[in-house]
Amino acid sequence: MSESAPGAVTGLEENLWPLTARLEADGVMSVGGVRVDALAAEFGTPAFVLDEADFRARATAWRQAFADCDVYYAGKAFLCRAFARWVDEEGLRLDVCTGGELAVARSVGFPAERLLFHGNNKSLGELRAAVEYRVGRIVVDSFVEIERLAAVAAAAGIRQRVLVRVTPGVEAHTHSYISTGQEDQKFGFSLAGGAAARAVAAVLAESGLELVGLHAHIGSQIFDTAGFGLAAHRMVGLLARIRDEHGVELPELDLGGGLGIAYTSEDAPLDVEEVAERLIALVGKECAALGLTVPRLGVEPGRALVGSSTVTLYEVGTVKELPGLRTYVSVDGGMSDNIRTALYDARYTARLVSRPGAATTQVVTLVGRHCESGDVVAHDVPLPGDVRPGDLVAVPASGAYHRSMASNYNHVPRPPVIAVRDGTARVIVRRETEDDLLRLDADPPDPAVSVTSAERADSREARVAR
Ligand SMILES: Cc1ncc(COP(=O)(O)O)c(C=O)c1O
Numbered sequence: 001m002s003e004s005a006p007g008a009v010t011g012l013e014e015n016l017w018p019l020t021a022r023l024e025a026d027g028v029m030s031v032g033g034v035r036v037d038a039l040a041a042e043f044g045t046p047a048f049v050l051d052e053a054d055f056r057a058r059a060t061a062w063r064q065a066f067a068d069c070d071v072y073y074a075g076k077a078f079l080c081r082a083f084a085r086w087v088d089e090e091g092l093r094l095d096v097c098t099g100g101e102l103a104v105a106r107s108v109g110f111p112a113e114r115l116l117f118h119g120n121n122k123s124l125g126e127l128r129a130a131v132e133y134r135v136g137r138i139v140v141d142s143f144v145e146i147e148r149l150a151a152v153a154a155a156a157g158i159r160q161r162v163l164v165r166v167t168p169g170v171e172a173h174t175h176s177y178i179s180t181g182q183e184d185q186k187f188g189f190s191l192a193g194g195a196a197a198r199a200v201a202a203v204l205a206e207s208g209l210e211l212v213g214l215h216a217h218i219g220s221q222i223f224d225t226a227g228f229g230l231a232a233h234r235m236v237g238l239l240a241r242i243r244d245e246h247g248v249e250l251p252e253l254d255l256g257g258g259l260g261i262a263y264t265s266e267d268a269p270l271d272v273e274e275v276a277e278r279l280i281a282l283v284g285k286e287c288a289a290l291g292l293t294v295p296r297l298g299v300e301p302g303r304a305l306v307g308s309s310t311v312t313l314y315e316v317g318t319v320k321e322l323p324g325l326r327t328y329v330s331v332d333g334g335m336s337d338n339i340r341t342a343l344y345d346a347r348y349t350a351r352l353v354s355r356p357g358a359a360t361t362q363v364v365t366l367v368g369r370h371c372e373s374g375d376v377v378a379h380d381v382p383l384p385g386d387v388r389p390g391d392l393v394a395v396p397a398s399g400a401y402h403r404s405m406a407s408n409y410n411h412v413p414r415p416p417v418i419a420v421r422d423g424t425a426r427v428i429v430r431r432e433t434e435d436d437l438l439r440l441d442a443d444p445p446d447p448a449v450s451v452t453s454a455e456r457a458d459s460r461e462a463r464v465a466r
């Protein structure tokens with residue numbers, strides 16, 4: 001694997017590209033010291049290229065900014081076994097929200113105490129699996145779940161630590177599909193409606209459950225601290241009411257994730273240091289005013305930890321110019337590896353990364369290969385005027401909610417995740433194959449032995465008669 005040449009320059013928009021992304025002297029991009037043309041030749045396209053140093057640097061920044069707090073990486077953003085190990089090595093905790101994510105954590109022996117389990121409809125099987133693995137905390141989300149979990153904990157003979165998920169009535173300034181703090185939604189217990197206070201009482205009444213704190217998550221891809229501040233203010237108010245009513249001071253307050261990242265150069269993400277400083281100061285001040293012991297804060301960043309670490313590498317297949325209308329540049333992936341553009345009308349950018357390209361630029365629509373006209377990877381992307389089949393383009397900020405939300409639409413195999421670091425590349429999630437796609441199908445029935453439903457009914461009658 002070729003290493004990046006000395007003299008490589010960043011030459012890339014700030015905040016958008018992974019930490020180690022560079023443009024080499026010949027105009028080819030490298031990430032983690034590995035040229036993207038070499039990556040495409042060895043691993044094919046499309047491919048998610050994950051800059052390990054970028055993720056680890058962000059993990060360190062979050063741990064330092066939120067020192068004396070609990071930083072849970074939200075595994076829904078991206079999770080695989082190698083990545084779960086990195087999360088562990090970086091001393092982060094892990095938030096899982098399904099039995100599947102829990103299974104990944106278990107498969108690498110992720111320390112159970114540092115796991116947190118979310119979900120508005122965890123199955124009994126998932127609750128049992130979580131209790132059996134002794135996950136540190138389970139965030140309860142409904143009254144029926146409180147009963148179910150109490151029964152599961154009792155059956156296992158343990159006392160399960162829980163947090164109560166509260167909807168603080170805060171409207172985050174983000175897409176409505178990824179906003180979760182307002183009243184009208186499926187997650188959590190309403191603060192204003194009194195359900196949160198009743199849930200707290202219900203948990204306190206269960207001897208098999210130990211209430212350790214409250215949880216709120218107001219939404220995702222957020223660029224100002226006002227919403228987090230308002231949520232924190234309301235949650236501290238609830239902690240004080242719980243103390244007054246039940247005589248207990250809950251030791252933990254988890255304020256969820258949601259910090260935004262840059263997808264295009266128009267986005268201006270907040271610094272984690274600034275967010276941490278403000279939130280810690282605010283909670284401290286509010287607690288002092290109410291005479292409360294300051295709870296241990298928890299945060300659950302997903303996108304902010306992994307989103308910027310990854311670029312998706314695509315190969316251009318066709319260029320269709322519609323004079324006076326637009327130019328469509330088709331790549332070999334699409335909505336099966338990036339559903340966010342179609343689902344949230346998310347904005348992305350892209351860059352020609354396998355050569356410098358002409359100085360003139362044209363604004364194009366970067367589309368995928370799926371049988372769907374909404375299959376757009378990025379709208380209005382400035383690419384060199386001579387972009388052509390065989391070129392490699394990279395889409396930055398594709399580390400969060402890309403591979404984890406990928407699908408097999410049109411029976412397209414999902415791309416691999418290639419981790420790059422110090423001039424070497426390694427596959428941490430392999431590319432799916434057509435065999436993978438066929439593996440779950442039942443074998444087609446052999447026509448010689450297939451039985452019609454009429455024949456089946458006949459044989460049933462014959463059996464009854466016998
Ligand atoms: C409960 C919870 N925690 C954490 C996250 C992570 O959010 P983000 O990736 O925006 O940081 C989410 C997703 O929105 C979530 O639902």
Ligand SMILES: N[C@@H](CCCC[NH3+])C(=O)O
Pocket residue numbers: 076178220221340400401
């Ligand atoms: N999947 C969403 C965020 C919501 C995730 C979790 N509640 C996104 O791509 O932005």
